[in-house]
Amino acid sequence: MIRYTQNTLDKLETIAEQCGYILRYERGNFQSGYCILDNKKVIVINKFLQIEGRINTLLEIIPQLEIDTNLLDENSKKFYTEIFENEKGPLPKEDSTGKN
Numbered sequence: 001m002i003r004y005t006q007n008t009l010d011k012l013e014t015i016a017e018q019c020g021y022i023l024r025y026e027r028g029n030f031q032s033g034y035c036i037l038d039n040k041k042v043i044v045i046n047k048f049l050q051i052e053g054r055i056n057t058l059l060e061i062i063p064q065l066e067i068d069t070n071l072l073d074e075n076s077k078k079f080y081t082e083i084f085e086n087e088k089g090p091l092p093k094e095d096s097t098g099k100n
Contacts, residue, residue, distance in 0.1 A: 002059070002083065004052040011079045012058040016043060018072050021065065025054075034061055059083070 002008060016023050025047035028035070034057050035044045043065075045057055063084065069077050 002055065004055055006051060009051055009055050009058070011076065012055060012062065012083075015062060015067065015072060015076050015080050016058070016065065018076055019065065019067050020071070036061065036064065 013023050020041050022040075022042045024042065024044050026044050027047050028044065034046065036042075037044070043061060045054060049057060062080075067080070069080065072080060
């Protein structure tokens, strides 16, 4: 079960950042609460969301990203595995090239 705390938000932000994504909180006309600029690896999240909304948004975004678990430190890798195996089902298996 996920706790909606600043610590959880920090851990989710760290996963994205360690994989090379820039995470920004901005205001704008977001229908879904976020925008992903794939070519630039930038994620823009509605800055008016509270912690629970930010966490839920990142939980929705992260599975859509190209996450290379080899880039994550041990704490981030453990958290990533726990969250996405428990909440979203099993993680996709990596192929021999190390990509999902």
